[in-house]
Amino acid sequence: MEARILDELRTIVGGRGLISSAEELHTYECDGLTNFRVMPRAVLLPDSTEQVQAIIRICHRERIPFVARGSGTGLSGGALPVENGIVISLARMNRILEVDFPNARVVVEPGVINLDVTGRVASQEYFYAPDPSSQSICSIGGNVAENSGGAHCLKYGFTTTHILGLEVVLPDGSLVHLGGKALDTPGYDLAGVFVGSEGTLGIATKMILRIVKKPECIRTLLAAFPSTNEASAAVSDIIAAGMLPAAIEMMDNLAIQAAEAAVHPNYPNCGGLLLVELDGPVAEVESLMTHVNEICRSNGASEIRLAQSDAERALIWKGRKSAFAAMGRISPNYIVQDGVIPRTALPGVMSEIARLSQEAGVRVANVFHAGDGNLHPLVLYDRRIPGQEEAAEALSSQILELCIAAGGSITGEHGVGEDKKKMMSKMFAEPDLATMQRVRCAFDPLQLSNPTKIFPTPRLCGEKPGEYVPHPAESAGIAERY
Amino acid sequence: MDAATKSEASGLHSALRYKFIALVGNENVHPATAADAFAGAQPRLVIEPGTETELAEVLRFSNEAGLAVIPRGGGTKLGWGNAPARADLILSTARLTEIIEHAWADLTVSVEAGCTIQRLQETLAQHGQRLALDPLWPEKATIGGVLSTNDSGALRLRFGALRDLIIGATIALPHGTLASSGGKVVKNVAGYDLPKLVTGALGTLGVITRAVFRLHPLPLNSRSFSVSVPSAEEMQRFVLAVQDSKLAHVFLQSHFSNDAAPVSDILFEGTEEGLTAQEAQLRKLAAPANVSQAATSSWSAREELWSLSDPGTTAVAKISILPGDLARTIGGVEHAAQMHQLRWRTLVYATGLGWIRLEGKPVALRGALQLLRVEMESHGGSLVALHRPEKMPAFDAWGTAGDSLSLMKAVKQQLDSKNTLNPGRFVGGI
Numbered sequence: 048m049e050a051r052i053l054d055e056l057r058t059i060v061g062g063r064g065l066i067s068s069a070e071e072l073h074t075y076e077c078d079g080l081t082n083f084r085v086m087p088r089a090v091l092l093p094d095s096t097e098q099v100q101a102i103i104r105i106c107h108r109e110r111i112p113f114v115a116r117g118s119g120t121g122l123s124g125g126a127l128p129v130e131n132g133i134v135i136s137l138a139r140m141n142r143i144l145e146v147d148f149p150n151a152r153v154v155v156e157p158g159v160i161n162l163d164v165t166g167r168v169a170s171q172e173y174f175y176a177p178d179p180s181s182q183s184i185c186s187i188g189g190n191v192a193e194n195s196g197g198a199h200c201l202k203y204g205f206t207t208t209h210i211l212g213l214e215v216v217l218p219d220g221s222l223v224h225l226g227g228k229a230l231d232t233p234g235y236d237l238a239g240v241f242v243g244s245e246g247t248l249g250i251a252t253k254m255i256l257r258i259v260k261k262p263e264c265i266r267t268l269l270a271a272f273p274s275t276n277e278a279s280a281a282v283s284d285i286i287a288a289g290m291l292p293a294a295i296e297m298m299d300n301l302a303i304q305a306a307e308a309a310v311h312p313n314y315p316n317c318g319g320l321l322l323v324e325l326d327g328p329v330a331e332v333e334s335l336m337t338h339v340n341e342i343c344r345s346n347g348a349s350e351i352r353l354a355q356s357d358a359e360r361a362l363i364w365k366g367r368k369s370a371f372a373a374m375g376r377i378s379p380n381y382i383v384q385d386g387v388i389p390r391t392a393l394p395g396v397m398s399e400i401a402r403l404s405q406e407a408g409v410r411v412a413n414v415f416h417a418g419d420g421n422l423h424p425l426v427l428y429d430r431r432i433p434g435q436e437e438a439a440e441a442l443s444s445q446i447l448e449l450c451i452a453a454g455g456s457i458t459g460e461h462g463v464g465e466d467k468k469k470m471m472s473k474m475f476a477e478p479d480l481a482t483m484q485r486v487r488c489a490f491d492p493l494q495l496s497n498p499t500k501i502f503p504t505p506r507l508c509g510e511k512p513g514e515y516v517p518h519p520a521e522s523a524g525i526a527e528r529y
Numbered sequence: 530m531d532a533a534t535k536s537e538a539s540g541l542h543s544a545l546r547y548k549f550i551a552l553v554g555n556e557n558v559h560p561a562t563a564a565d566a567f568a569g570a571q572p573r574l575v576i577e578p579g580t581e582t583e584l585a586e587v588l589r590f591s592n593e594a595g596l597a598v599i600p601r602g603g604g605t606k607l608g609w610g611n612a613p614a615r616a617d618l619i620l621s622t623a624r625l626t627e628i629i630e631h632a633w634a635d636l637t638v639s640v641e642a643g644c645t646i647q648r649l650q651e652t653l654a655q656h657g658q659r660l661a662l663d664p665l666w667p668e669k670a671t672i673g674g675v676l677s678t679n680d681s682g683a684l685r686l687r688f689g690a691l692r693d694l695i696i697g698a699t700i701a702l703p704h705g706t707l708a709s710s711g712g713k714v715v716k717n718v719a720g721y722d723l724p725k726l727v728t729g730a731l732g733t734l735g736v737i738t739r740a741v742f743r744l745h746p747l748p749l750n751s752r753s754f755s756v757s758v759p760s761a762e763e764m765q766r767f768v769l770a771v772q773d774s775k776l777a778h779v780f781l782q783s784h785f786s787n788d789a790a791p792v793s794d795i796l797f798e799g800t801e802e803g804l805t806a807q808e809a810q811l812r813k814l815a816a817p818a819n820v821s822q823a824a825t826s827s828w829s830a831r832e833e834l835w836s837l838s839d840p841g842t843t844a845v846a847k848i849s850i851l852p853g854d855l856a857r858t859i860g861g862v863e864h865a866a867q868m869h870q871l872r873w874r875t876l877v878y879a880t881g882l883g884w885i886r887l888e889g890k891p892v893a894l895r896g897a898l899q900l901l902r903v904e905m906e907s908h909g910g911s912l913v914a915l916h917r918p919e920k921m922p923a924f925d926a927w928g929t930a931g932d933s934l935s936l937m938k939a940v941k942q943q944l945d946s947k948n949t950l951n952p953g954r955f956v957g958g959i
Contacts, residue, residue, distance in 0.1 A: 149769050149853035150881075194718045207722065208693050223933040229849040229910045230690070230882055231679065231729070233927040234956040235937050239692055239725030243718050263775035283634060289657060289746035327777045328810075331803025387714045389635040419716040420635070456717035463719055474719055475709070482700075482708035482944070483721040489939035501720065 048088040048133075052109060056091060056133075059101045064139070066090040075134050078119040078126040079181075083465050087114070087128035094139040096214065096222065096252040102135060103250070104220035106495055114497050115250045117157060117189030120181040122383055123464030125192060125245045129499050135250060137188045143167050144253070152211065152228055153256045157188025161195075164256060173258040176203035179460065180368040191251050194243030196460035198294040198367065201418035202326075203259065205460075207242040214253035215241060218491040228255050240486060245462050246497035248490040262326035265293070266336050267360045270343040271317035271350040275299050275413065278319035279393045281346040282417045285323065286390070288342065290335055295418035296322040296367050301377070302412040302425070309373035312366025315350045321417070322367060370414045371425065378410070378427035380436070382443045385461040386450035390420040396449050400424060403449075407442045409435065421459035422450070448473065463501045472503045481506065545574075545594060552586050553578045561619060567607040568954075569919070570616040572599055577621045581641075581699065581707055581738040587620060588736060589705025592949045598703075599951055600732040602643060602671030606678045609915050610731050611926045614953030620736060622673050628652050629739065630713075636744045637696065637713055642673030642737045653744060661688035661745040665832055673737045679729030682831055683780035683796075686880050688745060691728050697741035698724040700734070703949040707738065715743045726940070733955045734944045748798035751779075752808060753823035756793050756815045761859035763818070764791040768855060768879055770814055771795065776807055781879035784830060785859050787872050794827040830876050834886040841918045844887045844894040848901075850910040852881045858905065865900045869893035881910070891921040902928050930957040 048067075057065045066072060067089045076084045088111075093099045106113045112132035119126055128134050141158035148171050153164055161182040164175035178197035179185055185195070190206045191213070203209075212226035226238035241248050272278040278297050285292065298306065298320045306312055314320055323339055325332045336353070343351055354360040374381040388396050397413070404411040412425040424446050428439035447457045447470055457463070457470045471480060480502060487494075488508035498505065549558045557577040565572055578584040591598050597615035601607060602622050622643030629639040633656035640649055646660070646667035653659050663682035664675045674680075676698075681690050688694065697711030700723070710723035727737055758764050764783050771781055776797075783793040797807045812820050826833075837843050850858045855877060862885060866873040871893055877883030885901070887894050894917070902912040906929055914926045930937065934957040941948075941959050953959075 147853075148773070150851045151772070152851075194722070196716060196718075200716065204689060204693055205716070205718075207725075208689060217936070223936055224931055225933055227909055227931075229851055230880055231847075231849050231911070232931065233911050233913055234930050234933065235730055235734075235940060236692060236725045236728060237933055237936060237940070239722055239728075243722055260773065260775065262777070286636065286746075287634065289749055291745065327799075328775065328803050328806055330806035331777065331799045334800045334802045387716050389632060389637070389714055391632070391634045416716070420714055421716045454712075455714050456712050456719050458719050459714075459716040460718055467719075471720065474712075478706040478708045479710055480720070482702065482706070482723065483710065485943040486721055486723070486726065486940060489936065489943045 052105065052111070053089060055105055056089065056102060059098050060091050060093050064092040064094070066092070075116065075119075075128060075136070078116070078121045078124060080122050080124040080127070080464070080466055083124045083127050085128040085130060087132060087134045090134045090136055092136045092139050096216065099135065099216045099250055099252050100220050100222060103216050103218065106133065107219045107493065110493065110495065112495050112498050115188065115192065115246045117186030117192070118160070118184050120185045121189060121193060121462065121464065122385065123458065123462040123466040125462050125464040125497070125500060126189070127465045129497070137186065137250070140252065148173070150228065151258050151260070153258055155187050155254050155256060157186060157191070157251055157254065159187045161185050161187060161190060164258070168258050172261040174261055175256060176209055176259050177206045180371065187254055187256070188251055191242050191254060192244070192246045193460070193462045196416070196421070198296055198416060201295060201416065202291055202293045207239060209257045210238060210242050210254055211257055212255035213238050213241055213251045215249045215251050217249045218493065218496040226255070245464060245500055247487060247500055249496055264329045264332050265324060265326040265360065266332050267322065267324045267354040267363055268336065268339060268343075269315065269352045269363060270321045270323070270348040271315035272319040272321060272346065272348055273317065275319035275397050276394045277347045278321045279417070281321060281343050281348070283391065284342045284346065285339060286418070288338060290325070290339070292323050292418060293326040294322070294324040295416070297415045297417040298367070298370065299413040301410060302370055302414045305373040305377045305412060306366040306370050308376035310365050310369050312362050314366055315352075317349065322363060367414070371423070374412060374425050374427060378429070380428050380430045382426040382439055384422070384424045384426060384443050384446055385458050386422050386424070386447050386455060387459040388420045388422065388450050388453040388455035390417070392453040392455070393417070393420065396422070396453055399449055400446060403442055403445050407438045409439050409442050411442070416459070419459070420455065444470070465500055468501055468503050471501065548590055549574070549576055549587065552590065553583050557624070565619055568612040570613050572616045572619045574618040575621055576618055577624050579624045581625065581701065584620065584622070584625070584736060584738055585701040585705050585707050588701050588703055588949075591618060591620075592703040592705070592947055595947065596949070597952050598949050600673070600677070600736045602674030603645060603666070603669040605666045605670045606674055606680065609678055609926070610951070610954035612953070613951060622671060622738070625738060631656065632713070633658060637715065637741060638744055639697070639713060639739060639741045640672055641739050643671050646670050646672065646675060654747060657747050658744045659747050660694065660742050662691065662694060665835065672740055676728050676737055676740060677730060677732045683782045683878050685882070686781060686878060687779040692725045694742050695724040695728060695740055696743050698727055698737055699739045700727055701736045701738050703735070703945045703947065708735070711741065713741050731951060731955050733941060733951045733959055735950070750801055750804055751796060751798045752804045753794060753796040753827065754808070754811060755821050755823040755827065756795065757819045758791050758793070761785060761791055761856040764793060765853070765856040767793065767815065767818065769853065772852065772879055774810070774814055776810055776814070782830065783855070783877050784874070785862070785877070786874040787863070787866060794823045794830075831884060834874060834876060834884050835916070837916065840916070841920060842888055842890065843916065844898060844914065844918065844921065845916040846885045846898060847913045847915055848883045848885055848905060848910065850877075850881045850883070850905060850908065852879060854908055854910070857908075861901060861904045865897040868900070869897040871897055891918045894918065895922050895924050898924055927956045
């Protein structure tokens with residue numbers, strides 16, 4: 048990067064707000080997905096919206112691509128720098144600007160840590176509902192980019208449900224406000240489009256969040272089943288009984304072993320462990336929990352435990368939320384996969400994963416958000432054994448293909464980013480992707496904002512889309528186009 | 530239809546008839562009649578495609594021929610938004626009514642845009658499920674129309690808006706492609722969330738041909754109560770206290786009018802044990818106010834605001850305020866109505882969304898709406914006029930679009946560059 052541009056950037060953010068030395072830049076060459084690495088030309092650490100605007104105006108003028116970064120915990124390479132581009136870290140914009148209890152709104156800057164929002168409003172018994180497993184370190188800005196979920200989104204919805212308004216710096220440096228504190232702002236729901244756009248439409252510099260009153264009580268139950276099939280059947284019966292639990296999580300034996308080794312949650316040793324959490328008024332929850340208990344028993348649960356204290360409940364969740372990191376205890380290397388299937392396809396997809404795993408000679412541990420069919424297969428391998436890494440990567444892709452074939456999605460919460468863009472054309476037909484790219488062109492005609500992510504083949508703005516081309520599977524009558 | 534209009538209609542008819550008939554069949558292309566007129570516009574043709582592909586083809590051809598297209602479902606809300614700048618043909622979803630897949634065990638449904646809400650709900654109820662939404666006129670309103678107008682009712686408090694319930698959509702774009710986004714699973718972050726983009730877009734970006742929704746179980750049991758309080762200030766205190774409590778109410782709505790004391794209705798759903806406990810808590814919270822069983826008429830309160838015995842002297846608007854601004858807003862409505870000598874009724878949900886009905890002289894209606902819009906916008910809210918009497922002086926339906934209008938126009942330009950769909954009806958002249 049030319050020295051004059053660096054100088055100009057330095058005048059915006061000050062000497063401490065610009066990183067350009069090679070050794071310091073290494074920290075920013077990847078995010079939570081570490082197998083992709085690109086060295087950025089510079090990293091900028093603005094501390095105000097005005098500074099973000101000033102930086103982006105320069106990027107626009109000089110045609111420099113930029114990538115926004117929150118805490119860098121993303122698992123799809125969304126914050127991976129792009130060649131010849133800069134990284135704009137929002138870590139210094141970490142102020143909670145307003146807490147409005149009567150209207151249940153909180154206004155924050157993008158660098159605020161997810162759990163800190165709940166920390167700020169807990170005294171009045173409110174909480175911020177989206178709870179990705181990384182919530183103690185991930186930022187709200189990153190959550191907005193990825194439309195982060197978490198275990199409790201089964202009942203409470205995803206980040207998009209809880210974002211009411213955004214202040215956004217567009218890729219030309221102009222500032223817009225999308226949505227607002229009140230609902231249904233007249234016009235297109237551009238906040239709805241922006242959330243989950245993985246940094247490709249601009250940089251959000253302020254967020255209006257919805258907070259939720261804590262329920263009267265929370266009850267958490269653990270049930271041990273011989274295998275994930277019986278556990279799946281219990282989940283189906285819970286849903287069929289008309290209940291909407293706050294969370295339903297499942298782990299298979301390998302995942303249980305890893306969690307035990309890492310954080311000792313004292314899980315029962317079994318083939319399929321189910322964690323069911325109900326919340327709401329005490330009388331309601333108590334009667335429903337009795338029913339959940341009966342459903343688990345009738346589906347073959349050998350052991351059922353109800354957390355007796357907040358500490359016990361916290362330990363149960365610690366085991367679940369640390370499951371990804373716990374894999375390091377049982378395998379030197381592993382791939383964290385994220386796919387979604389219609390929940391009822393779970394037994395079939397599980398046995399197929401087991402078959403593929405056996406064929407490839409690569410172990411797979413399974414952790415699911417079972418209520419909504421979001422799978423997190425963890426593909427375990429040892430890089431030192433020749434061929435294992437390739438086998439693990441191939442298996443990981445095959446699992447996503449299983450998800451698509453079952454009518455699901457290639458990602459439920461980790462995003463497409465760099466990692467899965469090649470899979471996008473397996474899930475969507477060309478006109479679907481072309482339409483998304485047209486929306487992108489409205490926001491970012493020069494394609495400067497995280498330009499290489501999500502889409503398998505970038506389309507230049509102004510290019511006319513072609514005729515409707517049915518997806519091959521659609522023509523064959525195998526699949527509907529979703 | 531006067532002679533000139535007739536000749537114009539038949540002109541369009543004869544010139545393009547062959548093409549449209551070739552696309553959808555003779556029996557599905559009709560000259561428009563006076564019954565198809567809306568907001569002062571008289572379209573010339575009504576076309577009813579039988580498949581999504583046919584619909585996309587009709588749209589492509591219309592776009593190429595420079596015709597303005599008005600998408601129409603049940604036609605219940607066709608007057609919402611501004612009058613169209615042009616209106617050549619109505620593209621009806623009346624024949625796209627299939628419930629494609631009710632995956633009841635997965636709590637999802639895939640449905641074509643022309644299916645009515647009521648028919649969908651009846652089908653879902655066979656498996657004890659529902660689309661947790663209470664839009665206006667469900668017997669006639671269609672999936673596509675309800676989505677395009679973003680019409681939600683009191684249930685939104687608990688179950689969210691359409692944007693939270695829709696998980697996938699297919700839209701026909703003016704250049705003739707059918708594009709899908711989202712999918713059939715509740716949790717999915719692959720690609721942009723275009724179902725949200727077309728929800729509430731008033732059919733200005735594409736024609737929704739099908740949608741996929743997440744579903745909720747029908748309630749095991751329910752109980753509802755009405756609470757009377759003496760003033761708007763007391764009502765605000767009550768509503769905020771309920772919202773700040775541990776009650777798990779499904780909806781909470783407040784009625785105000787020029788001739789009755791404020792009343793709110795609250796609905797609980799769940800097990801009998803849970804309902805009994807919640808009733809006891811509500812009575813404690815509402816004391817000393819009067820708590821009674823809610824009358825069944827509470828459920829139709831919103832539709833009653835629309836009983837337009839004299840549409841020439843009635844205006845209906847949707848408002849959005851912060852819940853904490855309830856008393857001030859009602860005070861503002863009282864003041865504006867008094868100033869302009871109007872009768873008024875409002876219904877406000879605990880979410881801050883609400884509906885105002887004003888009755889009086891058309892000029893006075895405009896004056897009051899303008900005053901209220903300024904008041905609401907100055908506090909971060911909005912007022913969207915949905916029904917305006919024909920003789921009311923011009924009043925934009927939407928109000929201030931904010932600093933994202935040029936971005937909205939850019940999105941419109943990308944998806945509908947020839948301004949084929951519903952021209953001029955949306956925010957900021959889109």
